[in-house]
Amino acid sequence: MIVVMAQGATRFEIHEVCAKLVNLDFTCHVIEGVNQSVIGVIGNITDDLCEQAELWPKVEKALRVGKPYKLVSRECQPEGSVVKVGSVLIGKDKVVIAGPCAVETESQMLETAEAVKKAGANMLRGGAYKPRTSPYAFQGLKTKGLQILNEAGKAYDLPVVTEIVDPRDVEVVARYSDMLQIGARNMQNFSLLQEVGHTRKPILLKRGLSSTVQEWLMAAEYIMAEGNSQVVLCERGIRTFEPWTRNTLDISAIALAKETSHLPVLADPSHASGKRSLIKPLAKAALAAGADGLIIEVHPNPDEALSDGPQSLNFEEFASLMNHLNLGDKK
Amino acid sequence: MIVVMAQGATRFEIHEVCAKLVNLDFTCHVIEGVNQSVIGVIGNITDDLCEQAELWPKVEKALRVGKPYKLVSRECQPEGSVVKVGSVLIGKDKVVIAGPCAVETESQMLETAEAVKKAGANMLRGGAYKPRTSPYAFQGLKTKGLQILNEAGKAYDLPVVTEIVDPRDVEVVARYSDMLQIGARNMQNFSLLQEVGHTRKPILLKRGLSSTVQEWLMAAEYIMAEGNSQVVLCERGIRTFEPWTRNTLDISAIALAKETSHLPVLADPSHASGKRSLIKPLAKAALAAGADGLIIEVHPNPDEALSDGPQSLNFEEFASLMNHLNLGDKK
């Protein structure tokens, strides 16, 4: 930690700060600058200590050197993680997860599973618990939806991922799905993070729409700190001032997350843009920037989808996208 | 709903859109403009319908007329709500809620309760479940913390409010506190909103740090739609690009929330700024803009607080603030 003393702090005041720190078993080195002095503090520093130190008399700032995350960092594990979901190896091969925003009917899911499998997708997605802005909007089929998703995945040999929104649902969601998704709105729902950290299911952790990359990594750290190291990150756009897109896909965040952590990183061009015409350019850009795969909304009939229609592709559009991306051998 | 047709849409294409809508029992009026035509659609429109319509051929945009919230709107209840917490009437008198970020010890809470009562505060706050960015930071005393808070409130006749972060804790938190707080990070934790909506406890709903005013009102609508109308809003700053403050207190949001809804609105200058020197100007500004009260962090010894020290006032500073605000008769 570096403690920056205010201009005009006396030697006595500087040493009072040192005294507090030495009392807490830290080692201090004072550097007297031209206008201001700083104290280099050595020991096991926490964010809480930094916050406290900023309150002490004549302290202008206290800066933590080093990173608050450990388990997720590339220093901790130099080679990239591979997360196994069924036979899919996220972090090894480029992976595409496809399916509708919400599970609606059995036939919708079976048709979608067949179509996305044929087009080359590796996993199936579908929401049974939908976090909707309005209490009056469709909220998902819940357990019934999980069962439909599960069956559709089995029928076409596609591992399935679905969103979990309540710590009380971990058991039932884990029973029916191969991977649990934490949505953007729940990225800092720490109870939920801890609860999924207790399972041994792979977790797909979406970035919160106003979360920094560091907060996103700290959310992953929450899950890993509970013993579950099967975490996959997913960039899905952040909230900015630009009104022509629903969110702004932060391409740099993909590269930064890959650089600073060992976790696989996917991108979600559907939620990031909210517009069908942008899905192809964003999908290509995300892969070009190093993403380990994509999660794409696909619906048999987007015009009649119960949610997120405008950003869903139909089967033909999805097949065309997959052809275009040319991710290697199709099944 | 107004459907804006793309430039160059033919009359046939316009009437195909009308046909779909008439099939769904809506009434349509076509207005042919100079460059583009629009369709006025009458009936019980939903957001989902708007989203769908945007996908239809030659539709450029579909705009909903009217508001997605009902129960919280001032149209629904022209006079402002008064929420009763013990003998405190939020929305009637200007109210000050004070206390530490986190409950740490019995003596800390008793001393704080005594000091803030004496200075004129109306309610006591203190966190027993702390949502912290790092899994390695202090997470709160949990049930023990609730008990300490409850006793301190009783000892000085101050109703208490505390944050709830998990739907499974509603029963225990409701037992020990007079008002439940939904924190900024959980503003769109819809499971939690629904669960507190089932109680008959007053709810303090903080605005999410990247939530629009409309999303904030929709979160209140979630609680009210479950039957609990005792909702108080709290503006606590939004995330912007400005690095000198932790968040940007959105003063306009206070005035807008008062204008469009009938709910009382408080402001939290401590979290909004993250800096002690800003608490007084922000507190005064919030009241000047029409806030129904304030929630202020107070700690016996901010230098040693286990969390959020930099934004906490000590007893003397709080008493001085209260004197300065001059909110009416002190006890």
Added chain:
Amino acid sequence: MIVVMAQGATRFEIHEVCAKLVNLDFTCHVIEGVNQSVIGVIGNITDDLCEQAELWPKVEKALRVGKPYKLVSRECQPEGSVVKVGSVLIGKDKVVIAGPCAVETESQMLETAEAVKKAGANMLRGGAYKPRTSPYAFQGLKTKGLQILNEAGKAYDLPVVTEIVDPRDVEVVARYSDMLQIGARNMQNFSLLQEVGHTRKPILLKRGLSSTVQEWLMAAEYIMAEGNSQVVLCERGIRTFEPWTRNTLDISAIALAKETSHLPVLADPSHASGKRSLIKPLAKAALAAGADGLIIEVHPNPDEALSDGPQSLNFEEFASLMNHLNLGDKK
């Protein structure tokens, strides 16, 4: 400057960094931490040096201690500046500047001057050069507008302020107005800042809509570095994700600018909100937070204003606002 070395940097690598710095005549102190070492660097540090140092091998970060601005800082001048415009003392008394967004006609300006004078305004505003988003929108009356403004100000003994958008117009604008305004879009138009810095006219410097407080102070530093110390700051709202207001008035910025600089600070609630109903709460809040005054849009007939009608008050509304603000003796 603090140079943070990467984890794993060897002593040799650390001393290579020191050697570069010593060569440039800086003094270095190495502090070896538990995981990482830092170097305290003493001397006359520039931002450019910090940027360079971050590129050297094994350097993780280089942090500047101290502030990049000098002339505007409160350390440089502890007592607040008072800027004299005619007989108006900005920084001493609370000041209200009022008038239309754009100068349109002689009668419009004379009527407005009379009305705002009567209501208690201290200065008259009106735009002759309008920076408009669209090239097809009304761009102002230019020199003719300056003359009209000048006459209206003289007729009612109100000093006038008007926006300047082009360095070639400094001479003519300075001839007709008592104070030059730099608008938000030109806050980092450094040619313009330097040019107005060469005049001895008071300058009203609006904050850019995505400028940090530090960048705003640096823009003021540009003007002062050219020898013109008559600078008044004006907060007018920043761009955020919130769609219900045109901009978000950053109340904290007012308090921070007052705390860190000695310059007077005004607020512009009209541009900040873009809504008439918000002007009163924002005006009150800005004054409560310590603003030295307000700049308010007033138009004889806002319904027919050539620009910015929605945020303009009519005479009656302005008089009512002034009564409500109760800023002291009216003329």
Added chain:
Amino acid sequence: MIVVMAQGATRFEIHEVCAKLVNLDFTCHVIEGVNQSVIGVIGNITDDLCEQAELWPKVEKALRVGKPYKLVSRECQPEGSVVKVGSVLIGKDKVVIAGPCAVETESQMLETAEAVKKAGANMLRGGAYKPRTSPYAFQGLKTKGLQILNEAGKAYDLPVVTEIVDPRDVEVVARYSDMLQIGARNMQNFSLLQEVGHTRKPILLKRGLSSTVQEWLMAAEYIMAEGNSQVVLCERGIRTFEPWTRNTLDISAIALAKETSHLPVLADPSHASGKRSLIKPLAKAALAAGADGLIIEVHPNPDEALSDGPQSLNFEEFASLMNHLNLGDKK
């Protein structure tokens, strides 16, 4: 234009609004909805009219149908523009512009020109007028810098582009360079836009760091409205809350600008990220999303660059990037 009347507006009030519009020669169609009525207004609508209409009694909102830009729109010119700079055809072939942030010395520019030419760059860049946040930072060599840039370009047969920051410099900058750059901070410097619109030089128009895509297109419209249709857009990152990057490269903006306008669009991964390690992933992503080319900072010795060192590549890094991008036949 669609005028949305407030809930509770009477038929009389609705027709008063219509009367005003009919007086202004517009045609009105009233649609009475369940809760609210709307008026469809036909004629030559302007933004100013929309603003005014929002002020009329009982009007809730006035929405413009259609786009405020014309000359830049793809409707106006369906095939993409090709902008010719020397023998380089921007919009036809993928183009790479490379060079240092600032022109420093003759040898620096000659060496850079040679290196980037050899690596396959098509044009040379270099700043002679530098808009710097601090008045105390290096501001560029001005005319001397222009001459050096011009000579280096000629020596290696590379057309040159350089930033212009002051309308008074148009003549001299146009004399020495093949293309004029409008920087992000000047995107809404309308005097400068109009002045370069009077030249017949190609213009490189960077997006402002908090400008919407529509505002960016309107800035291009300013230039084109003056008669200069040789405009190339350049996305260089927007300001968001994320602190790990200098700006957030908005990949969607590239695709949207291509979709809605006929102008070529480049990307600037150097300014967007501010970090050397991000340049390669961002460059690849931008091209994948459809960018017509890149502008990249290259410096013989980034460690000693007078500005923007951290985001500059050295010759070897640039050659490696170019190899990696594999843009077609190298010279």
